[in-house]
Amino acid sequence: MKRLPIAALLLLLFSIPLFAGEYFVNLGSQILIAAVFAASLNLLVGYGGLTSLGHATFMGLSAYISAWLAVKMGLGHAATAPAALLLTTLIGVAFGWIALRATGLGFLMLTLALSQIVWGLGYRWVSVTNGDNGLSGLTRPQPFGWSLDVSSHFFWFSLLVSCVCIFLMARFVKSPFGASLRGTKDQARRMAALGFNVHAIRWFSFIVASFFAAVAGLLYVYFHKYIHPSVMSVTVSAEALLCVIAGGAGTIAGPLVGAILVVVLKTYASAYIERWNMMLGLVFLFIVVFMPAGLVPGVAHWTRRLRGDKS
């Protein structure tokens, strides 16, 4: 029933590099990366009710670890990618444990504090991260000798990776475990009374979310072939959060729609105006105040109200 439209959409996405120019193909790759990242955050925000303001930490750490191993240790991509995913996920284990000592606003403040510490480390720990200069001189991998330096190849590679990731995340939230995660969001005490270990469920979901953010981080560093501490800034975490809540938290399609909106907005806005941060802040405010449920339900709500329907 739903398979046909998805297959058609995939076919359409797959064929983009065949007719679109290089600029749009690269834009598409960036959207795919943002989509994986936003979808991973959505596991926490949308399904777990855990609003994290530090998710960029995991994308940035994975990018930095793979870049550092490549630049300073001279390792190849076959070694750096699994190492980056593994280490980032392990850091997710630790950070998740710390942040989940609190819930609600406390969780949010802890994730923000942790991410600002890592961000500050990115700037200050010059001997490892190269500070404000960032790490450059990176390469894209060549799976089976297939060069990803061609933009269309990179797009297909990102499409493949993001489809696999989003499929896995969709399976995750539809699984019995995903149902229990949603249960901890809506009725944490009832879940605890039913014998579910609420803390363990949230912790495991945090780890899964940090793993998929790490995958997005690898794609990010492959795409840009450069890494700068700003990728771990609260702005990047907020952009991902905007993707999630703008599209509609707690849905599979929401973060994907949100990623398209935010990346396109950011790309075009920065072409015309300098003030992306101002715009990001205002869009954020607008969505939170006027469309808290996300754009798709929000637009429907406001059109109803404008037509004079009072519901």
Add this chain to the structure above:
Amino acid sequence: MQIWVIQILNSLSLGGLLFMLSSGFALIFGLMRIANLTHGSLFMLGAYVAATVARAGYGLALAALAAMFAVGLLGGLIERLVLRRLANNAQGQVLATLGLSFVAADFCLMVWGGDPIPIITPALFKAPLRMMGLIFPTYRLVVLVAAIVSALLLYLLIERTRLGAMIRAGVDDMSMARAVGIPVSLLFTTVFCLGAALAGLGGALAGPIFNAYPGLDAEMLPLALIVVILGGVGSLAGTFIASFIIGFIYTFGIALMPDLAYVILFLPMVLVIAFKPSGLFGRVST
């Protein structure tokens, strides 16, 4: 010896500034359950306003007063115009303050430009104190004294006045406070103004030490968060002590291990979170 004296004074003055920043944050958070992420921006705005007034030749005392009033007023406006619309939506309120902090950061960049704006230390405090063969930078002592005075005033306000009693009642049990007829709506705006004014004062007094520069907000906000996490919510003493703990750790961290100062900050936070999630002196769990 001399270098230690300077470092200790730096720690104490940073601790004092952190207290002015975080006590407002903790007050707002304790009473209204709003994690006000504009607090770093309010601190930065305080520094910029003070820099502008001081540059016009009015002296630091007047500049600090102006910063306090301007930022306090802004805090009240934020509460009335934005947060009020999002009552009972804790997540929406945090995200709104986050959005506002981006807007504020860009606004400062637009108005005051990207270069740091220095605030001249008043001539009265410029000459260092000399005692026992050691040199004490006078202005740091002034900041410390100002912080202690504001802590005392805040203590008296909260423990000894009617307004303070209402605030304490609200922190402990909001619905009960409402039920006994405390004008909660007015109280919220008052506390928000007060917290913002404290942040603005902190920013103004920080001016001669740090200068007003873009990014000051992002530098200070995490420190305030860590202070509040460490000290706990609902306890002025907790905020006070935690401010100085963080002031010392951060200053000595930067002096001894400039690369890793941020990681050292992390340790006390993790320890407290691990063993006492409500903070050292917290009465209200987050």
